[in-house]
Amino acid sequence: MSVNDRLGRLLFIVPYVAHRDGVSLDELASKTGVTTSQIAADLALLSMVGRPPLTPDHLIDLYVEDDIVYVELDQSLSRPLRLTHEEARALVLGAKLVGSLGGLGEQLQNVLDKILKVLNPVDREIVQSLSERVGVWQDSGEPPQAVVQLRRAVEEHREVGIEYYSVSSDRQKRYRLQPLALITHSGSEYLVALDVDADGHEKLFRLDRMAEVKILPGRFEPPAMLDLERFRTQRLYFGENATKAEVHFAKEAARDVCELFGDSEIINEADGSIRVRLSTSSPAWLARWVLPFGDAAEVVGPPEQRAYISRLCREAALAYGRDP
Amino acid sequence: MSATRTERLLNLLTLLLNTRRPISLREIREHEEFNAYQTGDPKSGERAFERDKAALIELGVPLRWIPPEDEDDDDGLGGYVIDRNRYFLPELGLKPAELALLSIAGAAAAALEGFPGRATVIRALAKLGFDVDETGTFASLAHAPLRDGHMVEQIGAHLQILHDAVAHRLTLALGYRARIGELTQRQVDPYGLYYRQGVWYLVGHCHLRNAERTFHLGRCENVELVYPDRRTAQFDVPGDFNLSAHVHARPWEMPQHPPFKVVIRLAERLVPAIVEIFGRRAIVKASEKGTTVELLVSNRSALILAVLPHGAAAEVIEPSDVRAEIREVYERLVRHYDGSKLLRQEVSA
Incomplete structure (x- = not known):
């Protein structure tokens, strides 16, 4: 915890509780991101401070009854401290990570503009200038109509039909989906949806692999609980059928590979080359990661993945050998 | 920060927040709650006060010193005040849905791996939610994991x-x-x-x-x-x-040489993924012969690496020298995987 984290929290707790007719310990813990026992310690400290000299009428008067906190005397801590530029900056950074998401980024920017207006001029200038100098990669430009339609479908619980390029099967497919949420992960946007023609199985679809989106007449009842936090993991993006492939990289590629596949199992060979065991959802997916290394990379196994890449290269060499 | 210091800082802040006139350090020292400023060595006490003042300012407290020439200053020492108008968060009139949007952004920043600003984000969201009793919901999430x-x-x-x-x-x-x-x-x-x-x-x-x-x-x-x-x-x-x-530059747009045009013929199955593979600046042309994309390339080697994973499904058709170079790479790869003998047999067939 940084020097001022606790003090900042204490200066929030007093007005927050005073402003309401009692607040539970759980709510305070959730609002401030700490445990209830930390809140209890904070309340114990707050009950001893106030306006010197610390006679009873000068102390912050608070008490806890049945796990509900009450503040009777706030000693002028009636509203939270104004937002600092560090706090506004952190939100700007978060907004950059959200990206456009079918117009969501634009709405978010409008809210941030509202917040920036109440910062003092110096802080506002710092935050605005920082906003221009922190970026997150996304394809620039207006979100395409398809993405705006998807957001509408998510909000109105409408079924959609999409044309989609599936990397795992390396083919174009048509899907009928019940769209549940839009996600930005590593700067790419995804749709979380139930695949109606696959028994309502939940799947992820990259928005930039969709050719066509049509809102269908059908409406659906979304699941009561949708836990989006589980998408804060890389594993889900490999799909359920992830397998391990082993790839040999020549010495000259080793450094880049270690950066790219840092979480994978890496075996160092005596000649400076490396062998990497990495998760892959399909041979086509593996080709995307391995072929940019040219002949500095060779898939060792499993045999079907090696055969796929070998075939892809052979067909390409033949195609490039003909007149275009 | 020790509980004692936190307690002292809160007492100091509450004292200044409840006073309309500037309070001098001498007056502050008179309160027994601030005995940390009453050390045997006066300089040491002053330093403790300066540290506390800096901590409050760092937190955003608009603490100011009013110089002694001000006519309300009885003892001619000057004093400290907190500007109440600048201390309190004004009402922003945020709607529940707007707070929900901010929460998505805040959660994305707070989830940055290793980023120590998590407490700052949480504090910001808590403050902004002060006047909002309900939070809306958006079926969205943003996450920026680290590759390393x-x-x-x-x-x-x-x-x-x-x-x-x-x-x-x-x-x-x-x-x-x-x-x-x-x-x-x-x-x-x-x-x-x-x-x-x-x-x-x-x-x-x-x-x-x-x-x-x-x-x-x-x-x-x-x-x-x-x-x-x-x-x-x-x-x-x-x-x-x-x-x-x-x-936003794609690798083949990173400047290495003057830009030139590259035309790529696409298999129909890749058409939905044009934005993913080539971005929104690619010019897409559809005809009876199929779909092509045109790119402006200022980094030739990056372009070659970008098309390699797609094989014949994304075939560079112009310019011919880039096409020839890609062919050489694939041929080397074939020799790697299958041996050059097999390739020669198939080409002659």
Whole structure:
């Protein structure tokens, strides 16, 4: 915890509780991101401070009854401290990570503009200038109509039909989906949806692999609980059928590979080359990661993945050998 | 911070917040709650007070010193006040849905791996939710994981320093190990910071190379402020600096030579993924013969690496020299996997 984290929290707790007719310990813990026992310690400290000299009428008067906190005397801590530029900056950074998401980024920017207006001029200038100098990669430009339609479908619980390029099967497919949420992960946007023609199985679809989106007449009842936090993991993006492939990289590629596949199992060979065991959802997916290394990379196994890449290269060499 | 100091800071803040007139350090010292300022050595007590004052200011408390010439100042010492109008968060009139949007952004920043600003984000969201009793919901989430999973703590800590340095225009000292080369110590004026597919990059003026350079955070071994005690801007960002050109450029758009046009024929199955593979600047042309995309390429080798994974499904048809080079790469790969004999047999057939 940084020097001022606790003090900042204490200066929030007093007005927050005073402003309401009692607040539970759980709510305070959730609002401030700490445990209830930390809140209890904070309340114990707050009950001893106030306006010197610390006679009873000068102390912050608070008490806890049945796990509900009450503040009777706030000693002028009636509203939270104004937002600092560090706090506004952190939100700007978060907004950059959200990206456009079918117009969501634009709405978010409008809210941030509202917040920036109440910062003092110096802080506002710092935050605005920082906003221009922190970026997150996304394809620039207006979100395409398809993405705006998807957001509408998510909000109105409408079924959609999409044309989609599936990397795992390396083919174009048509899907009928019940769209549940839009996600930005590593700067790419995804749709979380139930695949109606696959028994309502939940799947992820990259928005930039969709050719066509049509809102269908059908409406659906979304699941009561949708836990989006589980998408804060890389594993889900490999799909359920992830397998391990082993790839040999020549010495000259080793450094880049270690950066790219840092979480994978890496075996160092005596000649400076490396062998990497990495998760892959399909041979086509593996080709995307391995072929940019040219002949500095060779898939060792499993045999079907090696055969796929070998075939892809052979067909390409033949195609490039003909007149275009 | 010790509980005693936290207690003292709260007492000091409450004292100043409840007083309309400036209060001198002498008056503050008279209260037994501030015996930390009443040390045998007066300088030591003053230093303790200065440290507390700095902590309050760092937290955003608008604490000011009013000079002694002010006519309301009885003892001619000057005093301290908190500007109440600037202390309290004004009502922002945020709607529940707007707070929900901010929560998505806040959660994305708080979830940055290793980023120590989590408490700051939580505090910001709590403050902004002060007047909003209900929070709306948006079925959305944003997440920016780091590719260098084993270095998250270090990168997160560096990110905090860089974020601060970019905001305040503070010169940095970096220990940087370039992709090819030894570790070098550099001073860098940080112009901008961006995230791209799991990696954070810093763009700035490198004093060692006397030129603008981009630094991969995963390759920074140490990141420090050159002048940690100075908070005033130490350089100007050039007027023509455009972070967007760095953030949004595709690898084949990174300038290495004058741009030239490349035409790529696509298999129909790849058409839905044109934006993913080639971005929104690609010019798409559909005809009876099929679909092509045209790109403006200023980095030939990056373009070749970008098309290789797609094989014959994304075939460069112009210019011929790029086409010939790609053919050579595939032929080498075939020799790798199948042996050159097999390739010759199929070509002759």
